[in-house]
Amino acid sequence: MKILSVNAGSSSLKFTLIELPSREVIASGLFEKIGIDGSCYTIKYNGEKIVKEVELKDHSVAVSKLIEELLANKIVASLDEIEGIGHRILHGGSEFTKSLLLDDSVLERISKYNELGPLHNPANITGVKAFMKVLPNVPNVGVFDTTFHQTMSEEEYLYPVPMEWYTEYGIRKYGFHGTSHRFINKSISEYLNRNDLKVISCHIGNGGSICAINGGNVVDTTMGFTPLAGIMMGTRSGDIDPSIIPFVMKKTGKTAEEVVNDLNKKSGLLGISGISSDSRDVEEAALKGDKRAILAQNMYAQKIANYIAMYNNLLNGADVIVFTAGVGENSKNMRKMIIERIQSLGVKIDDDKNDFRGEFRLISTDDSKIPVYVIPTNEELMIALDTMELISK
Ligand code: AMP
Numbered sequence: 001m002k003i004l005s006v007n008a009g010s011s012s013l014k015f016t017l018i019e020l021p022s023r024e025v026i027a028s029g030l031f032e033k034i035g036i037d038g039s040c041y042t043i044k045y046n047g048e049k050i051v052k053e054v055e056l057k058d059h060s061v062a063v064s065k066l067i068e069e070l071l072a073n074k075i076v077a078s079l080d081e082i083e084g085i086g087h088r089i090l091h092g093g094s095e096f097t098k099s100l101l102l103d104d105s106v107l108e109r110i111s112k113y114n115e116l117g118p119l120h121n122p123a124n125i126t127g128v129k130a131f132m133k134v135l136p137n138v139p140n141v142g143v144f145d146t147t148f149h150q151t152m153s154e155e156e157y158l159y160p161v162p163m164e165w166y167t168e169y170g171i172r173k174y175g176f177h178g179t180s181h182r183f184i185n186k187s188i189s190e191y192l193n194r195n196d197l198k199v200i201s202c203h204i205g206n207g208g209s210i211c212a213i214n215g216g217n218v219v220d221t222t223m224g225f226t227p228l229a230g231i232m233m234g235t236r237s238g239d240i241d242p243s244i245i246p247f248v249m250k251k252t253g254k255t256a257e258e259v260v261n262d263l264n265k266k267s268g269l270l271g272i273s274g275i276s277s278d279s280r281d282v283e284e285a286a287l288k289g290d291k292r293a294i295l296a297q298n299m300y301a302q303k304i305a306n307y308i309a310m311y312n313n314l315l316n317g318a319d320v321i322v323f324t325a326g327v328g329e330n331s332k333n334m335r336k337m338i339i340e341r342i343q344s345l346g347v348k349i350d351d352d353k354n355d356f357r358g359e360f361r362l363i364s365t366d367d368s369k370i371p372v373y374v375i376p377t378n379e380e381l382m383i384a385l386d387t388m389e390l391i392s393k
Helices: 059-072 104-111 121-134 147-151 163-169 178-192 244-252 256-265 268-273 279-287 291-314 325-330 332-340 379-392
Strands: 002-008 013-019 024-032 040-045 048-053 082-089 140-144 198-204 208-214 217-221 320-324 372-374
Touching: 002 121, 002 379, 013 059, 013 379, 024 059, 040 059, 059 121, 082 121, 082 379, 104 121, 121 140, 140 178, 140 379, 147 178, 147 217, 178 198, 178 208, 178 217, 178 320, 178 379, 198 291, 198 325, 208 291, 217 291, 244 256, 268 279, 268 291, 279 291, 279 332, 291 332, 320 325, 325 332, 332 372
Parallel strands: 002 082, 082 140, 198 320, 320 372
Antiparallel strands: 002 013, 013 024, 024 040, 040 048, 198 208, 208 217
């Protein structure tokens, strides 16, 4: 069975065509600058790469081009081979607790959460509608970033603010990266053949979040009402004192939106290092002795370590810690820096085992109190698996 896994942004559309149950990636690609000048696409399949610059007026045109290329290059012999399309959707509010089949009425319900994810949700819905238009007979499934976190208890998801903010406006912790944390939990649970594991999943990429999972249920996660909260990230501040916002507004004359934009786009590794949001650049500068880069790396590692220690307490002792995403999968130095900061938990890194990137491996010593793994995340596969399950019912 072939399933398309799709992530539509406001001007982009990323796809992976996956064969199930073998999990083989048949093709993948990216349509960029949709609706703006310089639009183009890249499709990779079977060792080949197609790169074209063409006008992509809207998402439907991009989807039509994708279909055209799949057929022209015999990636699929006929469109009937595509049995389902799974879509990443950022926000399902408190309403959507599982992935589900999409139709017009479900899309209408999802659009209620557009104001909670204004950059992503409308774009995700546009992507779904484009596929519905071009491939009207293929079922579409929505897979939300928020659903995995829906098992959090009130104690964890409520903020200690006036209760009306929650009851009237839905202000609570939602959490994000749910599909990645769910994939990590599934992978490590299958690998260790246990369904009662207490897992601390550390998704550290350009965005980052940590998730405490007990037997498949999320107990707490670091992102909040929006993906700005929690640990320090590439360009995002993570947790700060909210009083800073009106103070900076007064000092600079900026609007609240402008200050929040600075917290989203000019903070984190970039803000502190003054060099880059990319951990590779910061690491390189730190190795050359750049003081701000060293400071940025230390802060980054410490904030992650603090949450790991906190979640170990919340879980009353974790069974396993997992690193994933761009930094977690690839940066042995950052993994080491983080683990050195949780020595009080009896966690120990094995430098030889840690000397690699991008694979499923154990990196802790035999006598480490909590084993630590690196697992490459695969949100596209998770989306495809949910899609297969729902369309097979
Ligand atoms: P993601 O958002 O998951 O794609 O992760 C992006 C982050 O991963 C960026 O900060 C990259 O610098 C980081 N990254 C990717 N490859 C490496 C690598 N080989 N070493 C260190 N960091 C890496």
